[in-house]
Amino acid sequence: MQSLQEILATIAQLEEEREAIYRDDRVSSSEHPRLKEITKELARLWDLRRRIEAARSAGLDHIPVEAPDENSMS
Numbered sequence: 001m002q003s004l005q006e007i008l009a010t011i012a013q014l015e016e017e018r019e020a021i022y023r024d025d026r027v028s029s030s031e032h033p034r035l036k037e038i039t040k041e042l043a044r045l046w047d048l049r050r051r052i053e054a055a056r057s058a059g060l061d062h063i064p065v066e067a068p069d070e071n072s073m074s
Contacts, residue, residue: 004049004052004053007048007052008049010041011042011046014038014041014045015042017034017038018038021034021038047067051063
């Protein structure tokens with residue numbers, strides 16, 4: 001599993017990439033699939049970040065509940 005720092009770095013990188021796509025106020029048809037991937041991955045990473053932080057707040061060194069099925073996060 002990724003560390004919290006790695007997750008935060010990946011979130012920042014994906015958000016920068018998403019901002020770059022939107023920077024010119026036009027999203028080309030070739031950029032739409034990448035935006036969809038970025039959105040899906042950001043949702044997964046934010047969920048993982050919240051779960052890690054909740055586990056830490058509860059005094060745990062692991063996440064006690066499995067991540068949701070990837071298909072359910074679409």
